[in-house]
Amino acid sequence: MNKKSLILRTLIVFSILFLLFEAQTATLDKSPVERGKYLVTIGGCNDCHTPKIMGADGNPMDDPKRILSGHPHDLPFPTWTPQDMKQRNSLAMVDPSFTAWSGPWGVSFTANLTPDKETGLGEWNEETFIQALRTGKHQGQPNGRDILPPMPWFNYKNLSDDDIKAVWAYLRSLPAVKNQVPTPIPPAGMPEEK
Numbered sequence: 001m002n003k004k005s006l007i008l009r010t011l012i013v014f015s016i017l018f019l020l021f022e023a024q025t026a027t028l029d030k031s032p033v034e035r036g037k038y039l040v041t042i043g044g045c046n047d048c049h050t051p052k053i054m055g056a057d058g059n060p061m062d063d064p065k066r067i068l069s070g071h072p073h074d075l076p077f078p079t080w081t082p083q084d085m086k087q088r089n090s091l092a093m094v095d096p097s098f099t100a101w102s103g104p105w106g107v108s109f110t111a112n113l114t115p116d117k118e119t120g121l122g123e124w125n126e127e128t129f130i131q132a133l134r135t136g137k138h139q140g141q142p143n144g145r146d147i148l149p150p151m152p153w154f155n156y157k158n159l160s161d162d163d164i165k166a167v168w169a170y171l172r173s174l175p176a177v178k179n180q181v182p183t184p185i186p187p188a189g190m191p192e193e194k
Contacts, residue, residue, distance in 0.1 A: 036170025039163055040068075048110045048150060051075075051097040060098065069120070069177035071099035071109035077182065078107055092149070101150050107185040108148035116176035129168045133157055148184055 030038065040046070049068045052060035066072065078095045080102035085093060092103035099110045112120040121129065124139065131140020136153045138144040147153050156164075 032166040032169040033173045034170075035163070036166035036168065036173075039159075039167050040170055043156065043167075045113070048098060048101075049113050051099050053097075060096075066177055066179065068113040068171070068174060069179045070112035070181040071179075072097060073119075073180045073182070075100075077185075078102060080107065082187065101148075103149055104187060105148050105184075106187040108150070109181045109184065110151075112177065112179045112181050113171050114174050114177040114179075115172050116178050119178055119180045120176060121171060122176065126165060126168050129171075130161065130164050133159070133164055145184070 045068060046062055049070055050062040051066045051069070051072050053063045055061040075095070075097060078093075078100045080093050082104070085091065085102070092101055094101050101108050101110075114120040115122045117123055124132075128140050132138065132147065133153055133156045134140070135142070136147045136157070138147060159167075
């Protein structure tokens with residue numbers, strides 16, 4: 001390797017390290033709400049918690065009136081069975097709004113993450129939110145119902161307290177959307193949770 005090539009590679013490596021450091025510093029310098037918005041974005045929360053509508057190009061897009069409001073209460077319930085999935089050779093199925101999922105666990109609906117007091121996270125507190133992400137239990141209650149797939153709570157459980165608090169701060173800054181999400185439907189033949 002010649003001297004010019006070594007210098008060029010060294011400069012490239014240092015440039016990449018500098019950019020990574022700057023990107024990390026930029027996200028740390030943000031307010032908790034800005035940091036939370038960043039984490040919600042890279043965490044893909046809108047992918048499931050924001051209902052999809054058809055865009056002008058015929059592709060699904062986030063419904064701007066229902067950001068992070070979960071499965072719309074006014075949509076018909078999906079009617080999937082394990083037999084439907086077997087026939088389609090599928091492990092899981094999703095409805096057109098991308099907010100209701102069916103699989104071996106039954107049918108789950110993405111939660112309303114807006115601060116609406118009656119139908120969203122408005123009655124939760126920061127500690128409840130942290131415990132829910134750490135334990136995979138609704139409202140962080142030890143005897144609460146499981147947070148069902150596709151919610152990857154186990155990927156978020158090791159976030160720092162500061163990061164989870166930032167996500168909480170961002171969610172609290174959203175406009176409240178009144179939307180009563182249905183409760184999960186257990187798989188056929190299983191007793192309903194109480």
